Amino acid sequence: MTKKTTAKQRLRAPSKRSLASRSRILDAAETVFARDGFEGAKVRDIAALAEVPLGLVNHHGGSKEALFREVVERRAEELARLRLEALAQAKGQGALDLTAILGCFFRPYLAKAAGSDPQWLAYARLVAMVSADPAWADVSTDLFDPTAQRFMDEICALYPKVSRAVVAEGFVYSVAALLAFLTSEWRIAALASQSDAQGSVEGLVAFCAAGCAARIAQAET
Amino acid sequence: MTKKTTAKQRLRAPSKRSLASRSRILDAAETVFARDGFEGAKVRDIAALAEVPLGLVNHHGGSKEALFREVVERRAEELARLRLEALAQAKGQGALDLTAILGCFFRPYLAKAAGSDPQWLAYARLVAMVSADPAWADVSTDLFDPTAQRFMDEICALYPKVSRAVVAEGFVYSVAALLAFLTSEWRIAALASQSDAQGSVEGLVAFCAAGCAARIAQAET
DNA sequence: GTCTATATGTAGATAGAC
DNA sequence: GTCTATCTACATATAGAC
Numbered sequence: 458m459t460k461k462t463t464a465k466q467r468l469r470a471p472s473k474r475s476l477a478s479r480s481r482i483l484d485a486a487e488t489v490f491a492r493d494g495f496e497g498a499k500v501r502d503i504a505a506l507a508e509v510p511l512g513l514v515n516h517h518g519g520s521k522e523a524l525f526r527e528v529v530e531r532r533a534e535e536l537a538r539l540r541l542e543a544l545a546q547a548k549g550q551g552a553l554d555l556t557a558i559l560g561c562f563f564r565p566y567l568a569k570a571a572g573s574d575p576q577w578l579a580y581a582r583l584v585a586m587v588s589a590d591p592a593w594a595d596v597s598t599d600l601f602d603p604t605a606q607r608f609m610d611e612i613c614a615l616y617p618k619v620s621r622a623v624v625a626e627g628f629v630y631s632v633a634a635l636l637a638f639l640t641s642e643w644r645i646a647a648l649a650s651q652s653d654a655q656g657s658v659e660g661l662v663a664f665c666a667a668g669c670a671a672r673i674a675q676a677e678t
Numbered sequence: 679m680t681k682k683t684t685a686k687q688r689l690r691a692p693s694k695r696s697l698a699s700r701s702r703i704l705d706a707a708e709t710v711f712a713r714d715g716f717e718g719a720k721v722r723d724i725a726a727l728a729e730v731p732l733g734l735v736n737h738h739g740g741s742k743e744a745l746f747r748e749v750v751e752r753r754a755e756e757l758a759r760l761r762l763e764a765l766a767q768a769k770g771q772g773a774l775d776l777t778a779i780l781g782c783f784f785r786p787y788l789a790k791a792a793g794s795d796p797q798w799l800a801y802a803r804l805v806a807m808v809s810a811d812p813a814w815a816d817v818s819t820d821l822f823d824p825t826a827q828r829f830m831d832e833i834c835a836l837y838p839k840v841s842r843a844v845v846a847e848g849f850v851y852s853v854a855a856l857l858a859f860l861t862s863e864w865r866i867a868a869l870a871s872q873s874d875a876q877g878s879v880e881g882l883v884a885f886c887a888a889g890c891a892a893r894i895a896q897a898e899t
Numbered sequence: 900g901t902c903t904a905t906a907t908g909t910a911g912a913t914a915g916a917c
Numbered sequence: 918g919t920c921t922a923t924c925t926a927c928a929t930a931t932a933g934a935c
Contacts, residue, residue, distance in 0.1 A: 475918060494811075496717035500911060510920045515912060517918095585810065590715075591864055598868065605869055622875035625866045630885050633858035634851040641854070643812055645846045647819065648826055654843035660893050664851050667892030668885035675884045696900055721929065731902045736930060738900095 479517045481507040484576060486518065487528045491579035494586060495525055526596060529587060532580050533600040539565035540604055544611070556666040558611045563635055563665075567658050570639060581639035588636065605632075616673050623676040627669035634665055700738045702728040705797060707739065708749045712800035715807065716746055747817060750808060753801050754821040760786035761825055765832070777887040779832045784856055784886075788879050791860060802860035809857065826853075837894050844897040848890035855886055 471479070485507035489498045500521055504511045518524030543561040547553055553561075569577040587593040588601070605628060612624050637644075638661050646654045692700070706728035710719045721742055725732045739745030764782040768774055774782075790798040808814040809822070826849060833845050858865075859882045867875045 472918070478918080494715060494717055496715055499909090501909090511911095512913075512920060512922095513918080521911065588865065589806065589810070589861060594864065594868070597865065602869065609869065620870075622866070622870040622872060623881070625870040625875060626877045626881055627885060628869065629858050629862055629866050630855040630882070633854040633862070634889075637850050637854035640810060641850055643815065644809065644818065645843070645850050647815070648823065648830065648849065649841075649843040649846035651843060654846060656847045660844070660847055660896060661851070663896045664848060664889035664893045668855070668889035671888030672881050672885045675881060693900070699900080720927090722927090732929095733902060733904095733931080734900080742929070 478507075478509055478513060482509060482514055482517050482524075483528055483531060486514075486524050487531075487576055487583065488579050490525055490528060490586075491582035495521075500524075529583055529596055530600060532577070536566060536569075537600075537604045539569075541607065544608065553611060553615070555612065555615065555670055556662060558608060558615075559631060559665050559669070560662050562608050562631075563658065563662060566635070566639075567661075578639065581636065585636040585640050588632065612669070616677070619673050619676045623673060624669075627665075627672045630672075631665035631669060634661060634668075699728075699730055699734060703730060703735055703738050703745075704749055704752060707735075707745050708752075708797055708804065709800050711746055711749060711807075712803035716742075721745075750804055750817055751821060753798070757787060757790070758821075758825045760790075762828065765829065774832060774836070776833065776836065776891055777883060779829060779836075780852060780886050780890070781883050783829050783852075784879065784883060787856070787860075788882075799860065802857065806857040806861050809853065833890070837898070840894050840897045844894060845890075848886075848893045851889060851893075852886035855882060855889075 482503065485503045486498075489503045489506060493499075493502070498521075500514050501511055503524075504514045507514070514524070518527060540562055543565050544558070547557055547561050566577075566581075570581060584601075587596050609621065609624050609628055612628070613619070613621060616624070638656050642655055645656060646652055703724065706724045707719075710724045710727060714720075714723070719742075721735050722732060724745075725735045728735070735745070739748060761783055764786055765779070768778055768782050787798075787802075791802060805822075808817050830842065830845050830849055833849070834840070834842060837845070859877050863876055866877060867873055
């Protein structure tokens with residue numbers, strides 16, 4: 458041995474081909490997990506979609522659960538950063554009201570989902586799964602709660618007299634509406650009896666801001 | 679043969695023991711499906727919880743999918759009836775506003791979930807699963823949409839100038855909040871940093887009514 | 900109706916050649 | 918890193934005795 462290495466240190470950088478495989482596996486996993494759920498997804502389907510042999514999925518992603526966590530983590534950091542940047546920028550331009558705060562939370566996600574990368578829409582379903590299932594509570598705690606707490610701080614500062622529980626209630630309802638917006642277009646269209654029905658960002662923000670305001674006003678009396 | 683029978687007619691009434699087994703199987707299926715999801719649930723776990731042999735589950739419930747549908751259907755009819763009754767009764771007492779309409783939709787469910795039968799809480803998770811997953815769209819269409827349409831009719835009558843799509847949007851967000859209320863108490867508590875945090879029915883209704891009103895007002899301008 | 904034993908398929912994971 | 922072949926486990930569903 459010419460060189461000492463610690464256990465976890467990589468001996469050399471991954472090759473270009475390796476990185477491409479890895480990226481394709483993560484993209485495929487995201488799509489399949491979003492479509493079929495964690496239990497319903499099959500590692501074989503992920504391998505087929507990524508066009509890599511079955512063995513490579515485990516080689517790169519580890520166990521199915523580790524792969525799922527990796528997929529969720531991948532975009533969570535970028536999302537949190539975009540949200541906090543939007544908040545910081547809005548604060549620099551003057552005092553914030555409820556609509557502005559929720560807008561900073563919603564818009565970065567919606568911009569990504571509506572933008573060029575269609576994988577962000579699949580990701581919305583993953584977030585909905587994680588948020589709804591107590592089995593993934595640790596993922597929520599690690600990846601999503603810190604940002605949520607930061608936004609709730611802003612709302613609490615606006616309404617110093619209401620308890621944090623009331624703000625949390627409104628915030629959870631708002632996130633539920635956001636996820637419904639992203640994942641339930643088919644349902645809105647079915648109920649509206651027309652195929653072109655689609656919610657608007659402004660409509661979503663209006664709904665949530667007014668809802669939160671009403672819930673807070675109720676608590677203040 | 680002393681008597682002609684059609685193919686689907688039962689030759690004799692099920693025994694008491696059979697009915698008890700069947701009921702225990704449906705209850706157990708409801709609990710396990712709610713806890714683990716459709717794919718994650720194992721027929722073996724359902725049999726174990728119901729304390730019946732594995733074979734009986736298929737005997738009574740048919741395939742796993744048929745069992746799931748049966749479990750969802752079981753309470754859907756009662757729920758729809760309670761909701762429509764509440765609406766009819768409220769209409770008898772004078773003109774309805776948005777808060778009253780949503781109240782008639784929410785309260786029957788919440789009363790059941792908060793009442794004596796703890797299975798209704800598990801059922802809420804099933805409804806959330808069905809509502810969120812396009813794979814179960816036919817179940818939504820058959821069991822839930824007719825009632826939803828009826829309530830949307832009332833809202834549309836209140837605001838004749840707004841499109842049905844806008845009402846559908848607000849309604850879907852409201853149902854998302856209702857399901858969050860029923861299934862995400864753990865999440866609200868986590869964000870509020872206190873264990874006793876729990877939403878109130880009045881808070882939920884206030885949130886949704888104000889949200890819908892704001893969304894509709896936005897569309898009217 | 901009830902229960903045991905089993906048929907059949909398929910899942911996740913890995914060993915080992917290249 | 919890549920890929921094939923396979924191991925092991927466990928899933929659903931059913932056949933058939935009682």
